[in-house]
Amino acid sequence: MSESVPALAVIGGGAMASAILHGATEAGVLGKVCVADRNESKRKTFPAAVATSAEVVKWLEANESEPGSGQIMLAVKPQMLDEVATEIADLVGERVVISILAGQRGSRIRDAFGGSCRVVRVMPNTPSQVRKGISAIALSAGATDADAAFSDRLFRAVGKVVHLDESMMDAFTSVAGSGPAYIFYLAEAMQQGALAVGLDAETARTIVEQTIYGAAELLHSDELSAAELRKRVTSKKGTTQAATDTFDKLGVMDAIAQGIVASRDRGIELGRD
Numbered sequence: 001m002s003e004s005v006p007a008l009a010v011i012g013g014g015a016m017a018s019a020i021l022h023g024a025t026e027a028g029v030l031g032k033v034c035v036a037d038r039n040e041s042k043r044k045t046f047p048a049a050v051a052t053s054a055e056v057v058k059w060l061e062a063n064e065s066e067p068g069s070g071q072i073m074l075a076v077k078p079q080m081l082d083e084v085a086t087e088i089a090d091l092v093g094e095r096v097v098i099s100i101l102a103g104q105r106g107s108r109i110r111d112a113f114g115g116s117c118r119v120v121r122v123m124p125n126t127p128s129q130v131r132k133g134i135s136a137i138a139l140s141a142g143a144t145d146a147d148a149a150f151s152d153r154l155f156r157a158v159g160k161v162v163h164l165d166e167s168m169m170d171a172f173t174s175v176a177g178s179g180p181a182y183i184f185y186l187a188e189a190m191q192q193g194a195l196a197v198g199l200d201a202e203t204a205r206t207i208v209e210q211t212i213y214g215a216a217e218l219l220h221s222d223e224l225s226a227a228e229l230r231k232r233v234t235s236k237k238g239t240t241q242a243a244t245d246t247f248d249k250l251g252v253m254d255a256i257a258q259g260i261v262a263s264r265d266r267g268i269e270l271g272r273d
Helices: 015-027 053-063 078-092 106-112 126-130 145-156 166-177 179-196 201-221 226-232 239-250 252-272
Strands: 008-011 033-036 071-074 096-099 118-123 133-139 159-163
Touching (some): 033 053, 053 078, 078 106, 106 118, 118 145, 118 166, 126 133, 133 145, 133 166, 166 179, 179 201, 201 226
Parallel strands (some): 008 033, 008 071
């Protein structure tokens, strides 16, 4: 393993952290890793794990190639930030802290951890669990491009990566972070429609899942835009137009766009709180 790969202490062993570490391990971009989680059953899923945040930073001190060269990834619930900070504020120093905490500004994290760390904010989405995610990386308090290089490699292991200014993280969250829920919402509605036209529940689910999967793959692989692809399958006065005309009459497209704006605005509010 290259010496440029830092030792990594992960605080929080939930589904997202597990997905990121699994994908990064398969991609060969990890060096030494230890996870901290109070839940014993979660700890058992990782090769190296401890119970507390303080323990994992102590592990980092003992395993980094040079003092301060190891990195810390925050993967707990946002409301746990202050609790974690109480445990490790005196231990973090000037290390890079990778935060996947939604809505928590880098400046707040830096202040909570003693004011000297360099914060790289990352917002992954849940398809990262199947290595089909999209993650936004933003340089935050004290961080440089070099500080974000490892984060870039790490999150490319579970999908695609875009680099944004931190001011756009709430916008990204409203589209990509919450976005899978919009697709699931669509799937739920399509299944209800399938039941309404007489299909049984199991068949409806199979049809809807494969339709969404296939359409997503087509959108990904074809150079045409979503609007152009939609027009391609919409015959004049045909069955598809009957559906999309109804959607337009009900304002479905505008409602989705307004929902994304509402999601962005709520993210801003949570950040202020």
